[in-house]
Amino acid sequence: MHPFRKAPAALRTGLGSSCLGSLKRQFMDYFAQQLINGLVLGSIYGLIAIGYTMVYGIVGMINFAHGDVFMIGGFIALISFLVLVSIGLTVVPVILLIVLLVSMAITALYGWTIERIAYRPLRHSFRLAPMLSAIGMSFVLTNFSQVSQGARVKPVPPIVTGGYTLHEGASGFVVQLSNIQIVVVITTIVLLGLFTWLVSRTRLGRDMRACEQDQTMAALLGVDVDRTISMTFVIGAALAAVAGMMYLLYYGLVDFFMGFVAGIKAFTAAVLGGIGSLPGAMLGGLAIGLIETFWSAYFSVEYKDVAAFSILIVVLIFLPTGLLGRPEVEKV
Amino acid sequence: MSASPPASSPAASNGSEPIGAAFILRKAVLSALVALGLFSLMVGVRTEAGQSGQLEYWTRFGELASLVGAVFVGSIVVELLRLWLGPRGGLGSFVPSSVNSGLSVAGRYVAPALLIFTFLVPVIFYNQRYILDLGILVLTYVMLGWGLNVVVGLAGLLDLGYVAFYAVGAYSYGLLSTTFGLSFWICLPLAGILAAFWGVLLGFPVLRLRGDYLAIVTLAFGEIIRLVLINWQDVTGGPNGVSGIPRPSLFGIPLTPGPDGLAALLGIPFSPTHRIVFLFYLILALALLTNWVTIRLRRLPIGRAWEALREDEVACRALGINITTTKLTAFATGAMFGGFAGAFFATRQGFISPESFTFQESALVLAIVVLGGMGSQLGVALAALAMIGGFELFRSLEVYRMLVFGLAMVLVMIWRPRGIVGHRSPTVFLEKSKSISSDLVKEGHG
Numbered sequence: 186m187h188p189f190r191k192a193p194a195a196l197r198t199g200l201g202s203s204c205l206g207s208l209k210r211q212f213m214d215y216f217a218q219q220l221i222n223g224l225v226l227g228s229i230y231g232l233i234a235i236g237y238t239m240v241y242g243i244v245g246m247i248n249f250a251h252g253d254v255f256m257i258g259g260f261i262a263l264i265s266f267l268v269l270v271s272i273g274l275t276v277v278p279v280i281l282l283i284v285l286l287v288s289m290a291i292t293a294l295y296g297w298t299i300e301r302i303a304y305r306p307l308r309h310s311f312r313l314a315p316m317l318s319a320i321g322m323s324f325v326l327t328n329f330s331q332v333s334q335g336a337r338v339k340p341v342p343p344i345v346t347g348g349y350t351l352h353e354g355a356s357g358f359v360v361q362l363s364n365i366q367i368v369v370v371i372t373t374i375v376l377l378g379l380f381t382w383l384v385s386r387t388r389l390g391r392d393m394r395a396c397e398q399d400q401t402m403a404a405l406l407g408v409d410v411d412r413t414i415s416m417t418f419v420i421g422a423a424l425a426a427v428a429g430m431m432y433l434l435y436y437g438l439v440d441f442f443m444g445f446v447a448g449i450k451a452f453t454a455a456v457l458g459g460i461g462s463l464p465g466a467m468l469g470g471l472a473i474g475l476i477e478t479f480w481s482a483y484f485s486v487e488y489k490d491v492a493a494f495s496i497l498i499v500v501l502i503f504l505p506t507g508l509l510g511r512p513e514v515e516k517v
Numbered sequence: 518m519s520a521s522p523p524a525s526s527p528a529a530s531n532g533s534e535p536i537g538a539a540f541i542l543r544k545a546v547l548s549a550l551v552a553l554g555l556f557s558l559m560v561g562v563r564t565e566a567g568q569s570g571q572l573e574y575w576t577r578f579g580e581l582a583s584l585v586g587a588v589f590v591g592s593i594v595v596e597l598l599r600l601w602l603g604p605r606g607g608l609g610s611f612v613p614s615s616v617n618s619g620l621s622v623a624g625r626y627v628a629p630a631l632l633i634f635t636f637l638v639p640v641i642f643y644n645q646r647y648i649l650d651l652g653i654l655v656l657t658y659v660m661l662g663w664g665l666n667v668v669v670g671l672a673g674l675l676d677l678g679y680v681a682f683y684a685v686g687a688y689s690y691g692l693l694s695t696t697f698g699l700s701f702w703i704c705l706p707l708a709g710i711l712a713a714f715w716g717v718l719l720g721f722p723v724l725r726l727r728g729d730y731l732a733i734v735t736l737a738f739g740e741i742i743r744l745v746l747i748n749w750q751d752v753t754g755g756p757n758g759v760s761g762i763p764r765p766s767l768f769g770i771p772l773t774p775g776p777d778g779l780a781a782l783l784g785i786p787f788s789p790t791h792r793i794v795f796l797f798y799l800i801l802a803l804a805l806l807t808n809w810v811t812i813r814l815r816r817l818p819i820g821r822a823w824e825a826l827r828e829d830e831v832a833c834r835a836l837g838i839n840i841t842t843t844k845l846t847a848f849a850t851g852a853m854f855g856g857f858a859g860a861f862f863a864t865r866q867g868f869i870s871p872e873s874f875t876f877q878e879s880a881l882v883l884a885i886v887v888l889g890g891m892g893s894q895l896g897v898a899l900a901a902l903a904m905i906g907g908f909e910l911f912r913s914l915e916v917y918r919m920l921v922f923g924l925a926m927v928l929v930m931i932w933r934p935r936g937i938v939g940h941r942s943p944t945v946f947l948e949k950s951k952s953i954s955s956d957l958v959k960e961g962h963g
Contacts, residue, residue: 246729247729247732247733257559260558260559261558261559263564263572264558264559264562264564264574265558267562267564267572267574268558268562268574271574287558291554291555291557291558294551294554294555295555297551298551298555302927303927303930303931306931307930307931307934310930310934311934311935312673313669313673313675313887314930314934315930316675316729316732317883317887317926317930318926318927318930318931320677320880320883320926321884321922321923321924321925321926321927321930322923322927323923324880324919324920324922324923324926325920325923325924325927326923327919327923328916328917328919328920328923329559329920330559331916332916332917332920333556333559333560333563334559334563334564335563335564335565337565337566338566339564339565339566339572340566340570340572341572342571445876449733449736449737449740452733453737456730456733485748487744487747487748488744488748490740490744491741491744491745491748494737494738494740494741494744495737495741497733497734497737498722498723498734498737498738501722501723501726501730501734502722502723502725505725505726505730
């Protein structure tokens with residue numbers, strides 16, 4: 186069905202030219218394929234994890250509703266895709282670009298609204314209030330999409346098809362790299378570059394870093410703290426929308442409950458990478474994606490979520506600051 | 518995002534900016550525009566998988582328009598309310614303090630009255646099975662709420678995986694009774710002990726974690742337990758659950774129509790209602806036990822330590838309180854009551870499956886504790902009654918009730934973050950305390 190083309194010889198020899206036994210070679214093929222799948226999944230987790238880590242860095246709260254924002258992003262991508270196709274647009278890159286922009290824009294509006302309604306009034310409330318409000322918001326979003334779009338899984342036909350065969354093993358196992366996987370990884374890399382530039386070079390990024398260090402001081406020096414926090418949520422939601430769209434393209438389906446598990450895994454990624462650290466979030470996302478894929482491939486598919494959740498607990502016990510995080514000093 | 522300056526109004530509206538019709542109208546229009554953006558695709562277009570698996574969609578502009586209109590009108594109403602309620606504007610001052618103190622006086626009489634009424638429920642509604650069943654359900658949640666209250670309300674540890682202990686209790690009884698034929702009264706303490714053991718097991722690794730992290734780890738723990746229950750098919754029966762769990766007996770006397778049954782021994786005609794009434798008093802007794810233990814514990818040094826831990830962990834440590842044991846006992850105590858409730862749930866249902874122990878259940882119990890006012894026993898009971906009763910009242914609106922539930926959680930956090938009914942302040946505190954309370958002191962901002 187999918188017209189897989191032969192990859193250039195150079196690409197193929199890289200994986201196949203070793204003179205190991207055929208069993209070992211087959212193992213390598215399988216490993217390479219899982220590596221590709223894991224990296225793609227990890228990119229999606231990483232995009233969501235950035236939203237968690239940014240919000241935690243600035244406001245110091247876990248945005249429990251972020252997983253559901255990702256789900257909303259997937260839904261909006263699906264709906265805008267349907268509408269675009271039905272009005273007669275057929276050029277795939279154009280469709281993808283429009284869908285990307287529309288879902289980013291609308292989901293960003295969701296992020297902004299959530300912060301405005303559920304979090305801003307609680308900024309100086311007691312310790313557990315924002316977390317509980319976020320849980321409530323997560324319920325609102327899940328059930329809003331269930332009420333408005335129905336409870337059934339929404340499948341889409343494959344939009345980006347085709348790919349490359351990297352290596353064909355003697356036993357018939359094929360290492361494939363599909364176009365959609367390329368799209369996911371490239372989109373992630375481009376967005377990550379854009380985002381790093383935003384945080385390190387622009388005025389907004391400077392404001393964000395200032396707010397992260399000390400909100401009161403930043404306000405005294407003329408940084409609009411409210412606006413900066415709003416923008417943090419907006420950017421986080423936009424990245425979650427991209428993740429939602431990539432999920433839709435990659436798996437070909439969305440449903441109203443997908444935000445929960447994806448959210449926890451992305452949060453695990455953020456913690457693993459060191460919460461508050463942006464490269465850490467991406468690194469953690471890739472790690473979680475790889476661990477989950479390899480766990481499914483070599484151990485058991487049923488327990489893949491258990492593996493991901495266990496990692497969260499283990500990391501928090503033995504490496505509470507994550508891979509790239511700074512140690513937190515507890516102050517009274 | 519140019520909408521933010523005019524929309525960030527609670528601060529602006531008390532201050533320099535004059536509040537007039539134009540301001541309110543402008544804000545309402547902006548809110549409506551935001552709503553239009555939010556709902557345009559999610560509500561305006563409805564997708565569904567068609568017959569052949571192909572996705573179809575149709576438009577619902579009527580609903581979209583009415584929603585946007587509702588937001589417009591609602592925004593005007595909220596602004597007018599804010600204007601009417603005075604310059605402070607915040608809806609947090611909704612209830613004047615005199616009403617609050619009046620409530621606390623009434624609270625002294627509400628609790629005994631409620632207790633007497635609860636005792637009389639099986640007598641009054643003897644023939645109305647539905648009400649008895651609902652009563653049992655409410656009491657189960659009251660018990661769960663009181664159990665979680667030890668962890669969240671007293672010790673201030675946010676536990677999002679409480680349902681895990683409920684599940685441990687339910688499966689302990691379910692499996693012990695169906696596999697080894699142990700009776701309910703032997704399994705009840707065992708279920709409590711096992712749940713407490715799991716509580717300690719969870720407690721150990723998370724001891725070092727602070728509020729938010731702790732919440733997520735407990736959530737992950739709850740999910741792990743549920744996933745293991747689903748996947749460990751040999752032992753737990755997987756998604757099919759455990760069925761044929763024996764009913765409880767009154768100290769060995771079964772509540773059956775046979776000659777050994779309680780009805781025959783007492784010489785009265787058998788009725789299935791006997792069992793329901795028995796279950797009602799059983800869960801009432803368990804719930805009251807939870808309440809009694811909690812109240813007694815609160816007066817012990819460990820209870821004081823919990824409250825101190827909730828108020829300020831660092832100060833706690835500075836005073837030489839052993840954080841480890843304090844947290845572990847809180848976890849274990851709360852988990853034990855969850856285990857009791859789980860065993861009761863299993864014996865009442867006669868059937869358990871992992872579906873009963875989802876995160877939603879944890880969130881529901883947590884919401885009961887939070888809305889009732891953390892640490893307040895009466896508040897939790899009232900919140901359980903209101904919430905489970907409300908769920909039953911609006912059963913026909915099933916799809917909307919979780920939506921409303923989520924909204925209620927957000928709104929309560931905004932308006933009365935310490936709970937609707939009340940909040941228990943520490944049992945003991947220094948009389949001449951400074952006016953600043955510890956929850957106002959954020960880390961690094963003290």
